[in-house]
Amino acid sequence: MSALPATDGEAALLALVREDLRGFGGYSSARSADLRGEIWLNANESPWPNPADAEGGSRRxxxxxxxxxxxxxxxxxxxxxxxxxxxxxxxxxxxxxxRALCEPRRDAVLVTPPVFGMYAVSARLQNAPLLEVPLVEDGAGFRTDLEAVATVAERGNARIVFLCSPSNPTGGVVPLEGIAGLARRLRGRALVVVDEAYGEFADQPSATTLMDAHPNIAVLRTLSKAHALAAARIGALVAAPTLVRVLRACQAPYPVPAPCAALALAALAPEALQRTAARVARVRGERERLRQALAALPGVRRVYPSQGNYLLVRFADAQAAFDRLLAAGVVVRDQRAAPGLGDALRISIGTPEQNQRVLDTLRAAEKAA
Structure with missing residues (x-):
């Protein structure tokens, strides 16, 4: 397991937090104190369970x-x-x-479009300036221009740099050495947040391996994708303990529903993890099968290599492809509103049978044309 970061690194990281929140204690809930007892009368909870709650655990x-x-x-x-x-x-x-790092109208958030839209939404809600460094498309696919990211971050007073790796929707990864170099250059200026929502499907190790040397790296993970718990809403931020403490003080008092926590814990048991790993391997295999088959279709302009559980595909007629798939009962993600993706759809990797329906539908459309 990774050791805790050095004291000087944590101090530099704390300096990135909004000054008014550095000593913020947050709300002290009835469950925040480590108390023991048999009769719990400190949280104004019901003494009886709800009639629909057979086990009675949800009253607390x-x-x-x-x-x-x-x-x-x-x-x-x-x-x-x-x-x-x-x-x-x-x-x-x-x-x-x-919210914790960016002073409104002053501290900026940097993103690399086309990319997951929640970074920009959060910046807008905080009234934080949004800086954009578009991904660069070349023969290998899309890549992050890290030199441009660093320069724009420095000049634009970025407090947070979001790197999506594997990137949604393009599927590429940001090399670890590049992430480390960016964090080194922005130390004391910005937090580099690596969103690894699709990390289980990638070949590259996690950026958590860089955190001992670079305390200004934080990593986002989730159980929604590879672990198939999207409805449970269990995610994790991996960061320096100093930052974790600050964010916990800013978080809602009870962010993790007990039934969701129990489900997540069961999903992380050894047997469940083995089955998940097998399914991830199957998705990776299907991803390559689907990529090759789609690339061979006449109406497909380009299929991008992907380290996620999806493929970004450019079509000669994306609207027609979207409509035909929908008519066949297949719902894919329309990416045409994203910068530079005016002819693209994102297709998640399904079961072999689901993937085959995608191929059969598109092939039938080509034959009909």
Whole structure:
């Protein structure tokens, strides 16, 4: 497991937090104190369970950061539990980071479009300036221009740089050495947040391996994708303990519903993790099969290599492809409103049978034409 970062690194990181929040204690909930007892009368909870709650557990407020789940996530990501903040998917962590680090109208958020839209939404809600460094398309696909990112971040007073790796929707990864170099250059100026929502499907190791040397790196993870718990809304921010403590003070008092925590903990048991790993391997295999088959279709202009559980595909007629798939009962993501993707659809990797329906539908359309 990773060791805790050096004291000077944590001090430099704390300096990135809004000055008025550096000593903020947050709300002290009835479950924040470590108390023991048999009769709990400190949270104004109902003494009786709801008639629909057979086990009666939902009448009590949940643990704000369930210790067993926090430890399980720490083992999963190979870090110390003090580095883990559990939240409602990655979205909550993104919002917390922007609110805690960015002074409105002053501290900017940098993104690399086309990319996941929640970074820009959180910046807008905080009234933080948004800086954009578009991905560069070349023969290998899309890549992040890290030199441009660093320059724009420095000149534009970026407090947070979001790197999506694997990138949604393009599927590319940001090399670890590039992430480390960017963090080194922006130390004391900005937090580099690596969104690894699709990390389980990638070949590259996690950026958590860089955090000992670079405390201004934070990593977003989620159980929504590879672990198939999207409805449970369990995400994790992996960061320096100093930052975790600050964000916890800014977080809602009870962010992790007890039924969701129990489900997540069960999903992280050894047998469940083995089955998940097998399914991830199957998705990776289907991803390559689908990529090759789509690339061979006459109406497909380009299929981008992907390290996620999806493929970005350019079509000669994206509207027709979207409509034909929808008519066949297949819903894909229309990406045409994203910068530079006016002819593209994003197709998630499904079961072999689902993927085959995609291919059969598009092939039938080509024959009909």
């Amino acid at each position: 407020y949940p643990d704000p950061q369930p210790a067993a789940l926090r430890e399980a996530l720490a083992r999963l990501y190979g870090v110390d539990a003090a580095r883990v903040l559990i939240g409602r998917g990655s979205d909550e962590a993104i919002d917390l980071l922007v």
